[in-house]
Amino acid sequence: MVHLAAIRAGFGIGICQQGIAARDAGLVPGLPEAFQFDLPLWIVMHEDLRTSARCRAVFDALAAGLGDRSAV
Numbered sequence: 001m002v003h004l005a006a007i008r009a010g011f012g013i014g015i016c017q018q019g020i021a022a023r024d025a026g027l028v029p030g031l032p033e034a035f036q037f038d039l040p041l042w043i044v045m046h047e048d049l050r051t052s053a054r055c056r057a058v059f060d061a062l063a064a065g066l067g068d069r070s071a072v
Helices: 002-008 053-070
Strands: none
């Protein structure tokens, strides 16, 4: 968050995910063909919590929400 705030404040060039940058009209891609890499996203939960209905509901909501965002 600090890195993104510094970019927005005009401290210089920075790197952030396309989905985040797309939400801010003040951020524009610079050299998009020069920098591109995939960041894997893992959502994990301790196996002892898998049977907890509350934990499972949160986990499933996170997986669905983050899954939608990771395709951006």
